[in-house]
Amino acid sequence: MMTRSLLTSLLLASSLSAFAAVTDKVLVSDGYVREVPPGQMVSAAFMTLHNEDMDDHKIISASSPAAKTVELHTHTHENGMMKMRQVPNINIPAGGDALLKPGGLHIMLIGLTQELKKDVPVYVTIKYEDGSEKALSLPVKGMMPNAMTAH
Amino acid sequence: MKKTYFISTAAIATLGVALLFWQPWQSPQSHALLVTSQAPTGGDFTLEGEHGKTSLHDYAGNIVLLYFGYTTCPDICPTNLSNLSSAMRQLTDGERAKVQVLMISVDPERDTIEKLNTYLPYFHPSFKGLVGTPEQTAEIAKRYGAVYQKAAIGEGALGYAVDHSAFTYLINQQGQLVAQLPHATTGDEFVSAIRSQLTLK
Numbered sequence: 215m216m217t218r219s220l221l222t223s224l225l226l227a228s229s230l231s232a233f234a235a236v237t238d239k240v241l242v243s244d245g246y247v248r249e250v251p252p253g254q255m256v257s258a259a260f261m262t263l264h265n266e267d268m269d270d271h272k273i274i275s276a277s278s279p280a281a282k283t284v285e286l287h288t289h290t291h292e293n294g295m296m297k298m299r300q301v302p303n304i305n306i307p308a309g310g311d312a313l314l315k316p317g318g319l320h321i322m323l324i325g326l327t328q329e330l331k332k333d334v335p336v337y338v339t340i341k342y343e344d345g346s347e348k349a350l351s352l353p354v355k356g357m358m359p360n361a362m363t364a365h
Numbered sequence: 366m367k368k369t370y371f372i373s374t375a376a377i378a379t380l381g382v383a384l385l386f387w388q389p390w391q392s393p394q395s396h397a398l399l400v401t402s403q404a405p406t407g408g409d410f411t412l413e414g415e416h417g418k419t420s421l422h423d424y425a426g427n428i429v430l431l432y433f434g435y436t437t438c439p440d441i442c443p444t445n446l447s448n449l450s451s452a453m454r455q456l457t458d459g460e461r462a463k464v465q466v467l468m469i470s471v472d473p474e475r476d477t478i479e480k481l482n483t484y485l486p487y488f489h490p491s492f493k494g495l496v497g498t499p500e501q502t503a504e505i506a507k508r509y510g511a512v513y514q515k516a517a518i519g520e521g522a523l524g525y526a527v528d529h530s531a532f533t534y535l536i537n538q539q540g541q542l543v544a545q546l547p548h549a550t551t552g553d554e555f556v557s558a559i560r561s562q563l564t565l566k
Contacts, residue, residue, distance in 0.1 A: 248443070251487035253480060256439045289440065294512050296441045296548060297528040316444050317549060357447040357488075 235346035239267035240306055242348060246355040247280075247323065247336040248316070257330060258287075259321040259338050259352055260314045265306040272303040272343045273312075280336045282325030289317055303343070330354045405510030407534065407542025412469065412495040412505070413478055419495055421540055427465045428562050429536040430555070433511040433529060435472035436484040441531050442468075444549060446488040449533065451552030452559065453489045461491070463538070464559055469505060470496045471513040472527050509534050509542065537562050 245261035259278075265271055276284045286304055290297050296317075304319055306312040314320050321338060330336065335351040342348070411420040421429065430449060434442035449466050456464065468485060470476035473496050481494025497505070506513065513529035531548035535558055546558060 251436075251443070251484045253436065253483050256437065258440055291548075294530045295514070295528040296531050297516065298439065298441075298526050299516075316440055320440065322439065357443055358450055 236267075236271045236342035236344050237346045237348045240265050240271055240342070240348075242340075242350060245338075245350055245352045247330060247338070247352045249330050249332065249354050249356045250326070255324070255326050257281075257323045257326060258316075259323065259336070259350075260316065261350075261352075262314070263304075263306045263312040265308055265310060265312075268308050270308050271306045273306070273340050274303045274343050275341045276321045276338055277341075278323055278336065278338045280326060280328050280330070280338075281323035282327060283322075284338070285322045285324060286319075287322045288319045332356060405534075405542060405545070406508050407536065408508055409540060410501075410505045410508075412497040412501060414493060414495050415478060415482055419493075421467075421536070424465045424467075425540055426538050427463050428538060428559050429534075429540075430464065430466045430559075431509065431534040431536060432466070432468045432532075433471045433506055433509070433513065434468050434531075435470050435527050435529075436476050436480050437472065437524075438527070438529075441529070441548060443488075445531060445533060446485070446492070448550060448552050449492075449555060450488040452555035453491065455552060455556050456559065460559065460563060463563060466492045468492065468494050469502060470494065471502060471506065471511070471529050473497060473499050473502050475524075510545065535559075535562065537565070 241264045243262050243264070245259065247259045248257050250257045259276075263273070273286065276286065278284050286301050287298055288301050290299065301319070304312055304314070312319065321340070323336075323338075328334075328336075332354050335353055337349065337351055339347050339349045409421045411418055413419070432442075432445060432449070434445070446468070453461060453464065453466070466489065468481065470481060476494075476496055478494060478496050481496060485492035485494050496502075511530050511532065513527050515525045516528045517525055532545040533550060533555070534542055535544040535546060537543045543562065544558060546555065
């Protein structure tokens with residue numbers, strides 16, 4: 215009897231937590247896509263993800279109409295070289311942040327299908343481990359620090 | 366039971382000692398140019414530039430900031446080049462006239478001089494690209510202590526990427542290598558490094 219009620223409450227608890235999608239628990243801020251030099255066919259999306267939940271969550275994939283392929287990547291510093299590698303997911307720790315920034319974790323846009331212009335937003339959809347998706351409209355940011363402050 | 370425990374402890378200890386002496390930069394299976402413990406010597410070189418053969422000594426009298434990168438480099442090169450650009454724009458006209466940023470392509474199979482000269486002016490109109498044969502590139506990189514290797518990326522959507530060391534080499538007005546500045550050196554730091562050389566007489 216005892217076991218059964220415990221089981222019921224466990225089931226209830228898990229179904230309750232499953233009720234809210236990850237998209238409701240992870241806040242995305244400061245997102246942008248980096249402008250590219252002429253002829254460059256790859257760019258990257260950067261952002262800060264804050265997890266308000268008590269469980270870790272993960273981005274498992276991303277997609278965008280602006281690129282043929284979208285992959286999750288990171289940089290590591292090994293043997294004196296900067297190495298860029300695809301990662302299976304990006305973890306956003308419970309109560310913490312995942313920072314996607316130059317030189318670190320990022321969402322790679324490979325084979326750009328549109329010219330990246332400063333006044334035209336880029337749409338990127340990120341998918342979490344529960345299958346829920348968050349559509350983002352990201353501004354294109356120039357690389358030059360002076361140019362960024364000049365407007 | 367005890368014996369197994371002993372063996373595994375011994376194995377872990379051995380592994381620990383092995384790791385202590387494991388020097389990945391001496392591993393022969395890597396295609397990377399090996400990082401040597403000796404200080405890089407730098408020195409003159411000649412490669413293909415915008416107007417044909419271009420040598421480091423053509424820039425004698427200038428401070429040269431030399432970078433090894435490639436045009437399809439997704440993140441690392443743009444970060445460094447935009448910091449170098451920011452430094453250029455902080456210098457006075459007089460100082461800027463004595464500074465040259467050069468990028469040697471570590472992807473000579475895909476980068477042409479035309480590609481480099483379309484790519485680099487995005488960062489600053491004065492930046493120049495140089496490209497050579499894979500052998501020439503490797504020889505120069507070795508003298509400067511730069512390392513790089515091709516890396517397959519993801520499902521091959523990118524073709525390949527090039528893992529590379531991301532130092533910027535500071536060469537004085539006499540053509541001597543004086544410093545290597547690490548990845549993500551800021552524009553302000555480049556400016557100080559350039560000015561410290563310009564004030565040396």
